[in-house]
Amino acid sequence: MLVLATLTGLLVSVVPSAVHHGLRQAELRQRAARQAELLARRVRELASQNPLLWRYDTAKHLQAATAERPEGLVAVWLFDGDGVPVYADAVPAGPVVWGAAVVRSADQVVGRVEAAVDGRPARRAALLFHLVFCVLGGALGVVLYVVPLRAVRVREADVRSQAEERARIARELHDGAGQSLAAARLHLMAGSTEGATKALDAAADELRRAVDELRPPGLEGTDLVGGLRELAETVTGASRLAVELELPETAPRLPPAVEHAAYRIAQEAVANAIRHAQASRLRLALQLEAGTLELQVADDGRGTGGAAEGRGIAGMRERARELGGTMTVRAGGRRGTLVTARIPLEPGVP
DSSP states (O other): OHHHHHHHHHHHHHHHHHHHHHHHHHHHHHHHHHHHHHHHHHHHHHHHHOOOTHHHHHHHHHHHHHOOGGGGGEEEEEEEEESSSSEEOOOOSEEEEEEEEEEEEEEEEEEEEEEEEEEEEHHHHHHHHHHHHHHHHHHHHHHHHHHHHHHHHHHHHHHHHHHHHHHHOOOOOOOIIIIHHHHHHHHHHHHHHHHHHHHHHHHHHHHHHHHHHHHHGGTSSHHHHHHHHHHHHHHEEEEEEEEEEOOOOOOOOOOOHHHHHHHHHHHHHHHHHHHIOSEEEEEEEEEEEETEEEEEEEEOOOOOOTTTOOOHHHHHHHHHTTOOEEEEEEEEEESOEEEEEESSSSSSOO
16 A cells, blocks of 8 residues: 555656656757757858858857847857867856757758757756646655555444444343343243243343344434434333424435434433433434534433443444544533534544
8 A cells, every 4th residue: 555655656746747847858959959940041141142251250140149049049059061160159057958950052061050048947847847746746645545544444443343332232132131031041940930921021122122223223214313203202102201302304315324323322322311310301402514413312310420431332432433523421410411422424534
């Protein structure tokens, strides 16, 4: 992963800037060749007009042409037909690009003109271009390294969460259904059919609850709002707990991971209120705004009493955290407990 990200960053940093520099150099060579051809025409005219003294007049013309600096022209060299220098400008410091053209008079090569154009603007542009693509290449390399790494961490967190969930359910089955079955066996050995039946009913309830936790039936065929309404109806019908709902009338379909996590958190918070809080009233509220889902479960029970958080609350925190959200529990004295979960509607990694 790191090697791939590094190679990609290097390619993006080097290849575009190298191609850009090559294109600019080709453009400068064409410009230098064009200037050399124009100067060769001047020399050709002078050589045709005065074959004997053209060398002296040409030097003046070339010196004037260099002073005008058309299209970045910085230096001109002139050679006669034998390659002997006739005129040569001093080449300035810094990069230059050369172009050449032959001088013909009466179908004979009488000289050669070489022209140099300034290469510094091209070098500055190439350096700037290279700097920009170095930054882009580095950023792309970081993205290619971080994104898969974050995906791996999400997968690891999901696997860890599943393992912890299985371990928790296994413990609850052992402590709940397992103990009930053991009690039923003892009742049968003692000849108490009624006691065995009660113990078997308790074991069946524990098994049904475990199955429900593995597959949330409250979301089958409905959305999160409908599932929370059904959860409230189930709680009201199975206990003396009065449930107050603050749910939107309609809600868009949310990502399945968000709906599942929110429903599980609500389910666990309600179960805690029923089992431990000794509450008489329960408020279940859901809000969707600013790209965030906020779920609140509040009861008027006895609170936590300063007790340490159990695995249920830890599981709720883990569900919210896996989706880039948070889950808080506020409790004190006998003022009840408030569970608040905030989950982004586009799940991410914290």
